[in-house]
Amino acid sequence: MPRTRLPHDAKAGPTKPEVRAVLRDKLALGPDDHFVEVGSCTGAVTADAARDAGRVTALERHADRADVTRKNLAANGLEDAVTVRTAEAPDGLPDDADALFLGGSRNYEGVLDHAVETGVDRVVMNVSRLEVAGAAVEAFRERDLLDEVVQFQVSHGYELAGATSFDSDNPVYMLGGGTDDEDAEETA
Template identity: 70%
Template sequence: MARIALPHNAKAGPTKPEVRSVTLGKLNLDDDDHFAEVGSCTGAVTVEAARRAGRVTAIERKPNRLETTEKNLAANDVENATLVESEAPEGLPEDADALFLGGSRNYEDVLDFAAENGIGRVVMNVSRLEVAGDAVRAFRERDLFEEIVQVQVSTGYELAGATSFDSNNPVYVIVGGAA
């Protein structure tokens, strides 16, 4: 996966590159897809999805984060993305083929939207265990659940002339979609 530029940041950090790889792999996007993202924040997932999908709609409820997304999209020459300032599920496209939830706010309403509109691929990333359990139940209740994957990444750094590792918190990648 080619590196992306994120010269502009938001208070929340971007989804780590390794987690983006797993997330986008599970979404299995192609150039015919309309991808929708809830909670674009820095735009890291939006940029990478735009490299694979034909169309992208990114929803962000915080104006300053939406502005950060816009700047990072421009820094990566992304032209196939539409940005929407909204509290999801408002603003989500009914014709989306794939949907990513980068946070847990309003996720039950977003999952209702996905089920009602037959969105075939839905992925949600969660960092808190209790939220992951609740989200898996919500996916199951809507007949969307396929699997959950725990991603644990450690990144190397130099320590006394050798390599040591810092571990990041695990991320739970919940995968599913409408049949």
């Protein structure tokens, strides 16, 4: 798979490649899926998803960051594969998403409510702040969305005095789950 290029800066760091690899596995996107990213920023996750999903929508509340998303998608030859919307979630979210990723924590409860109301199959949220992670876990639980919480940290090696030392990135808490339409259909 081609490496995602991000030549344009959004003044907010992209989701790290190692985190995106785990995210891709958790989302398990296929050609029939409609993937939605809330808070696309650099477009890194959106670009990866555009290689797997049949339809992709990126939502970004900052117009300048939505432009960066578009530019980075174009740098990867994916500008025609994604619909980029400038809106604040949950406004602007489509009603037919199969998979949804929250790259930020702003208005996440409204986004989760939308996911429940529209029956989103897979919902994943990345969080780097401990207090937000705890509140988000509760929000997922309250909506019966939580299947798992994964915490991981990536460190990158560098040379120090002729040996290898490591700089670590902030830990990431990945919350995952979704609605279970099969149970709802059985009880209906």
